[in-house]
Amino acid sequence: MKFFVDTADTADIKALAESGLLDGVTTNPSLIAKSGRKILDVVAEICAMVPGPVSAEVAATDYDGMMREAAVLRKIADNVCVKLPLTPDGLRACKTLTGDGVMTNVTLCFSAAQALIAAKAGASFVSPFVGRLDDLGQDGMELIADIVQIYDNYPALTTEVLVASVRHPIHVVQAAKLGAHVATLPPNVLRMLYNHPLTDKGLAAFLKDWAATGQTIA
Numbered sequence: 001m002k003f004f005v006d007t008a009d010t011a012d013i014k015a016l017a018e019s020g021l022l023d024g025v026t027t028n029p030s031l032i033a034k035s036g037r038k039i040l041d042v043v044a045e046i047c048a049m050v051p052g053p054v055s056a057e058v059a060a061t062d063y064d065g066m067m068r069e070a071a072v073l074r075k076i077a078d079n080v081c082v083k084l085p086l087t088p089d090g091l092r093a094c095k096t097l098t099g100d101g102v103m104t105n106v107t108l109c110f111s112a113a114q115a116l117i118a119a120k121a122g123a124s125f126v127s128p129f130v131g132r133l134d135d136l137g138q139d140g141m142e143l144i145a146d147i148v149q150i151y152d153n154y155p156a157l158t159t160e161v162l163v164a165s166v167r168h169p170i171h172v173v174q175a176a177k178l179g180a181h182v183a184t185l186p187p188n189v190l191r192m193l194y195n196h197p198l199t200d201k202g203l204a205a206f207l208k209d210w211a212a213t214g215q216t217i218a
Contacts, residue, residue: 001172001175001176001180001181001182001183002023002024002052002181002182002183003021003022003023003024003182003183003184003185003190004022004023004024004025004026004052004053004055004162004182004183004184004185005022005024005025005026005184005185005186005187005190006025006026006027006028006031006164006166006184006185006186007025007027007031007186007187008027008031008032008034008035008037008042008046009035009187010035010042010045010046010049012187013025013046013049013050014049016187016190017049017050021190022050022052023052023182024050024052024053024054024055024081024182024184025046025050025052025053025054025055026054026055026083026105026127026162026164026184027042027043027046027054027055027056027057027083028055028057028083028107029057029059039056040072040076043056043073043076043077043080044076044077047076047077047079047080048077050079051079052079053079053080053081053103053105053124053125054077054079054080054081055081055082055083055105055107055125056073056076056080056081056082056083057082057083057084057107058070058073058082058083058084058085058093061085061087061089062089063089063092063093066084066089066090066093067093067096067097070082070084070093070097070102074097074102079103080103081103081104081105081124081125082097082102082103082104082105083104083105083106083107083127084097084104084105084106084107085106085107085108086106086107086108086109086114086118086126090106091106091117091118091121092121094106094118094121094122094123095121095122098121098122098123098124099122103124103125104122104123104124104125105123105124105125105126105127105162106118106121106123106125106126106127107127107164108127108129109126109127109128109129109147110128110129110132110133110143111143112143112146112147112150114126115128115143115146115147115150115151115159115161116150118159119151119154119157119158119159120157122159123159124158124159124160125159125160125161125162125181125182126147126159126160126161126162127162127163127164127184128140128143128144128147128161128162128163128164129164129165130143130144130163130164130165130166130167130171130175131165131166131167131171132165133165134167140165140171141171141174141175141178144161144163144174144175144178144180145178147161148161148178148179148180152179160181160182161179161180161181161182162180162181162182162183162184163175163180163182163183163184164184166183166184166185166186166189167189168189168192169189169192169193171183172185172189172193
């Protein structure tokens with residue numbers, strides 16, 4: 001499974017990229033707004049730090065507007081992935097951009113039927129939002145299972161399942177068991193993947209015992 005980080009905080013991205021755990025980045029208008037910076041500057045900086053896909057979302061809701069904004073975003077760097085809403089105009093823009101060799105991420109997916117038509121439109125990634133479904137009392141992971149099964153039935157579909165709205169490590173493990181290709185995580189959730197109190201406790205005990213020996217290795 002590939003790990004993307006869901007943020008526009010370049011300091012967090014830089015630290016995670018240096019760890020070797022990061023395969024890509026996703027942003028959205030809300031995250032860009034939170035950064036307080038211009039979208040073109042933020043995306044350019046991220047693309048220089050991360051060689052993998054960097055999702056940058058259009059703000060327009062009509063096809064022509066999406067295509068104009070996509071033309072600007074795709075010029076930032078070769079690893080820009082244009083993020084589009086799962087609407088008729090978004091799917092049309094996806095089809096056009098994919099046909100022109102541009103990576104695309106179709107976002108705000110909440111049903112298997114939506115995921116199927118996103119794949120038919122040629123999306124590089126489809127982003128089902130598991131946490132938001134959980135918030136409504138539904139099981140977001142059931143959606144992931146359905147999408148993975150459908151895609152597996154048709155090898156000609158090349159769209160990758162990018163699990164979004166991830167709230168905790170259990171989401172990540174469940175998605176990996178189901179065969180999802182990517183999970184995009186907030187920085188704090190990504191760091192939770194390697195944190196465990198028993199690891200910390202065990203390391204503290206080892207260091208205490210080692211100190212008692214008076215030895216050094218180097």
